[in-house]
Amino acid sequence: MSSSKLPRRLLLLPLLALFALLGGCNAVVMSPSGDIAVQQRDLIVISTVLMLIIIIPVIILTLVFAWRYRASNTNAHYDPEWHHSTVVELVVWSAPLLIIIALGAITWVTTHRLDPYRPLDRIAEGHELPTNVKPLTVEVVALDWKWLFIYPEQGVATVNELVAPVNRPIQFKITSSTMMNSFFIPALAGQVYAMPGMETKLHAVINKAGVYEGFSANYSGAGFSDMRFKFYGMTNTDFDNWIQQTRDGGGELTRPVYLKLEQPSEKDPVRRYAKVDATLYDAIVNRCVESNRMCLKDMMAIDEKGGLGTSGTYNLATNASTRVRLGLADTSARNYVGAVCTPANPTGAAVLDNRVPL
Numbered sequence: 001m002s003s004s005k006l007p008r009r010l011l012l013l014p015l016l017a018l019f020a021l022l023g024g025c026n027a028v029v030m031s032p033s034g035d036i037a038v039q040q041r042d043l044i045v046i047s048t049v050l051m052l053i054i055i056i057p058v059i060i061l062t063l064v065f066a067w068r069y070r071a072s073n074t075n076a077h078y079d080p081e082w083h084h085s086t087v088v089e090l091v092v093w094s095a096p097l098l099i100i101i102a103l104g105a106i107t108w109v110t111t112h113r114l115d116p117y118r119p120l121d122r123i124a125e126g127h128e129l130p131t132n133v134k135p136l137t138v139e140v141v142a143l144d145w146k147w148l149f150i151y152p153e154q155g156v157a158t159v160n161e162l163v164a165p166v167n168r169p170i171q172f173k174i175t176s177s178t179m180m181n182s183f184f185i186p187a188l189a190g191q192v193y194a195m196p197g198m199e200t201k202l203h204a205v206i207n208k209a210g211v212y213e214g215f216s217a218n219y220s221g222a223g224f225s226d227m228r229f230k231f232y233g234m235t236n237t238d239f240d241n242w243i244q245q246t247r248d249g250g251g252e253l254t255r256p257v258y259l260k261l262e263q264p265s266e267k268d269p270v271r272r273y274a275k276v277d278a279t280l281y282d283a284i285v286n287r288c289v290e291s292n293r294m295c296l297k298d299m300m301a302i303d304e305k306g307g308l309g310t311s312g313t314y315n316l317a318t319n320a321s322t323r324v325r326l327g328l329a330d331t332s333a334r335n336y337v338g339a340v341c342t343p344a345n346p347t348g349a350a351v352l353d354n355r356v357p358l
Contacts, residue, residue, distance in 0.1 A: 028186045033208040033233065035124045036114060036189040043110050050099050116192050116202040120169045123205050127167075135169040135203070138162070139281040142174075142181035142194040142216065144264040145223030150253075150281050156246045157253045159261070159271040160229040165239040166209050172202040175285045177262050182218035185231050191217045197296055199285050206233040223266035230270075246272045255280060255289050262289075264327055290322065 032038050069076050112118070119135070122128050139150040150157045162185075164170050174183050176194040184191035189204040206212075216227040234242065253261075253273040258280060280289070288295035320333035 028213070032187045033210060033212065034185075034188040034204055034206045035120075035122065036204045037187060038125070039110070039114055040190055043106065043114075046106060047103060050102055053099060054096055114190075116189070116200070118203060119171070120203050120205060123167050123169065124207050129169065133168060135171040136164055137171045137173065138164070140172050140174040140183055140194065141281070141284055142176040142183065142220075142227075143262055144178055144221060145216075145227040145266055146268040147183075147214070147216075147227070147229045148258075148261070150276055151243070152276070152278070152281065154243050155274075155276055155278075156243060157273040157276045158246070160268055161270040161272070162214060162229055162231045163234060163239060163242050164206055164231070165236045166206055166233050168236070169203060169205050172204070173281070174200045174202065175281075177284065179220050180218055181216045181220050181227070183214075184217040185212055185214040187212040188214075188231065193218065197285070197287050206231075209233045209235060209238075221264075223264065226267045247274045250274050253277060253280065255283065258284075258289060 029037075030041055030044075032041055067073075120129055123130075123133075137152055139152060141148040141150070146160055147162075148157065148159055149162050172183070172192070174192055174194045175198060176196045178196055180196070181194045182191045183194050183202070185204075187210075188206055189202060192200050192202045194200065210233050212231040212233065214229045214231045216224060220227070232242075249272050251271075251273045252275040254277050257273075258277075283289045283295070286295035286297050287293065288298075
């Protein structure tokens with residue numbers, strides 16, 4: 001082996017290492033297990049192919065022209081007076097225009113068909129949604145830094161563990177406790193943002209039993225990297241058994257328990273709750289889990305009616321205790337309206353503590 005060939009072969013080692021690493025990758029986005037994710041995958045493939053119709057010829061022609069009209073090629077025809085060709089103009093403008101029209105039509109159709117708020121009309125290609133199938137409702141709460149899943153119809157809840165039966169539509173109702181996150185299970189469907197004080201939705205279905213990765217795709221602080229959970233696709237029988245096991249495990253997710261759970265923590269283990277406060281998720285969305293907070297929906301109802309004025313204000317509350325619980329004790333506390341007088345509640349007695357008279 002000559003010394004001149006050795007360095008060239010050594011240059012191939014990083015390339016081989018790269019292929020070895022890529023060989024261990026699981027491109028789940030391109031091989032999903034849920035019908036919505038499959039349709040999204042198909043959209044990616046179709047869009048890429050349409051764009052390559054332009055990109056590949058441009059790359060090839062660039063190389064051809066560079067070689068054919070290189071300075072050393074004295075046989076290349078040179079016409080300094082050339083300035084126009086109708087054929088070239090038609091090709092250059094018509095092909096991209098047709099592709100843009102095709103992409104626009106595909107985007108228009110799929111934007112409506114794959115709208116995450118739109119209920120499913122099929123469970124897989126060629127399989128319409130049975131009329132007697134009721135979607136499974138799961139209420140999702142992004143916490144710092146963990147995921148809370150509430151099954152309102154089954155009356156149970158879990159932390160960092162999501163389970164659903166295969167071939168049954170799932171309706172996710174998604175919110176956040178403090179900051180914006182992103183709920184993402186690549187094998188199931190595209191990501192949907194979770195925002196405090198708001199509820200977003202996602203309709204999806206898993207078609208294959210298995211264990212899939214779920215995580216937050218939006219940076220949300222120190223524990224973001226470990227904000228992951230397992231999503232289990234099960235048969236209906238296995239799902240029913242899992243629900244029963246969760247109920248038999250004991251534990252209740254009440255408002256006080258949730259307030260402790262809401263505190264920032266990292267790498268939380270899986271937890272299960274046999275019972276859940278039926279009003280908890282609504283209180284989380286409306287940011288009134290604590291007893292000294294007025295719900296956002298009540299505030300909006302008051303504003304819709306023109307407000308009650310200072311005469312309807314009963315007291316102020318301070319968020320000092322909330323800041324201590326969330327690890328923000330070093331920041332200044334703020335006062336806010338804790339309750340108002342209404343015909344049904346003339347004293348604003350819903351506020352139980354932290355009262356600061358006006």
